[in-house]
Amino acid sequence: MLAIGGGSGLSAAKAVALLMTNDVGIESLEGDGRAEHPPAPTIAVPTTAGSGSEVSNALVLHESGKVREVVIRGRGYEPVAAILDATVLRGLPREPLVFAALDALTHALESLWSRGRSMFTDACALHAAAQILEALPKAVAGQVDGRNARGENDEVLQRLLEAASLANIACGNSGLALVHALSSSPAVDAPHGLQNGILLPYVAGFNREALSAEGRELVDRIGELYGAIGFEARFDSGQAEAGAMIDASRGHVFRSNNARESSDEELRELLRLAGAIASAG
Ligand SMILES: [Fe+2]
Structure with a gap:
């Protein structure tokens, strides 16, 4: 295959x-x-x-x-x-570029606040997250001004591609956590990376105290990253329904693998801040 x-x-x-x-x-x-x-x-x-x-x-x-x-x-x-070859990313439009990279960043950061983390997964996750935070604004700028398409930004795209694989090696061994538990409902009509990118800063804030100093330093850069790439961490009206997301997370191994335990009530509040519409749940 x-x-x-x-x-x-x-x-x-x-x-x-x-x-x-x-x-x-x-x-x-x-x-x-x-x-x-x-x-x-x-x-x-x-x-x-x-x-x-x-x-x-x-x-x-x-x-x-x-x-x-x-x-x-x-x-x-x-x-x-x-086969990780940056040349296949040259023509990637802005949305799949950004949404995919935010999924990768989420994989790295979720690994850091997972219960299954270890020194091995932390080493991969910290490096992958730092690389994505640094490379993604350059990749987005290159998409806008045409340098990606002309093959002049391959070094940045290659770094992003390798960091995405590295992030999965981290989360594949530690397990994922609360962001992915909430984004696991097929009822939400938004790409996986977009959903995760929206949820990421709120779940990062929820888990901040559970992180090491190095991890905290990385999550504190999410706001700056989103400003640089013009990404707003908010669902469009009617795009996401809190009840379906909480239902999907209930009993999910990713939710129980999250370093800090969460109640449905805490998740409802978190999803409200992210712009998900309220419902019975
Ligand atoms: Fe993912």
């Missing part, structure tokens, strides 16, 4: 690779290590600097009507090779 695409495309290809060797319905593989046979060998070429799916043994699918997304993971489900 040659998988080329953003996070959703790579996930879909990884699902097909599993079905090539397992004669079952994909929904029967939901969970951890459910496939009898390893997937067909897969080479992944990410075309966004974001999900890090190219180095992950998990894949995420959306099924409308389900309370949260379908996650399939297992030892050996990761691609056998990932």
Whole structure:
């Protein structure tokens, strides 16, 4: 399997690779290590600097009507090779560039406030987050003035691409946390990276006390980053519904993996600040 695409495309290809060797319905593989046979060998070429799916043994699918997304993971489900080549990012429009990179930044920071973190995941997460905070404004500027398209910004794009993979190596080993628990509802009609980017500063504030001094220094730069890239951390009216997001997070391993425990009431307030519409939940 040659998988080329953003996070959703790579996930879909990884699902097909599993079905090539397992004669079952994909929904029967939901969970951890459910496939009898390893997937067909897969080479992944990410075309966004974001999900890090190219180095992950998990894949995420959306099924409308389900309370949260379908996650399939297992030892050996990761691609056998990932090709990280910045030249494929040259023509990337602003939105997929920004949304994907904010997903990657969220992966790194969530790793820092996860219960599953270790010295190994911290080393990857701290470096990945610092690189993304530094490179993303330059990548966005290069998209606007055409330097990305002309191949004059490849060094920055390559850094972003490698940082996105590194962030997934961090969160893939520590587990994700509250942002991803809240963004796991297929009922919210917004790209994964956009949702995470909006939720990130609020969840970072919620977890700030649980972070090391180095981690705090990084989360304190989120506001400056958003100013530099013109990203507003707020859902459009009607885009996100708090009840569906809290429902999706209830009992989710990502919520219980968050360093600071959260009540539904605290989440409702956090989502209100992020512009999600209130509901019964
Ligand atoms: Fe993500």
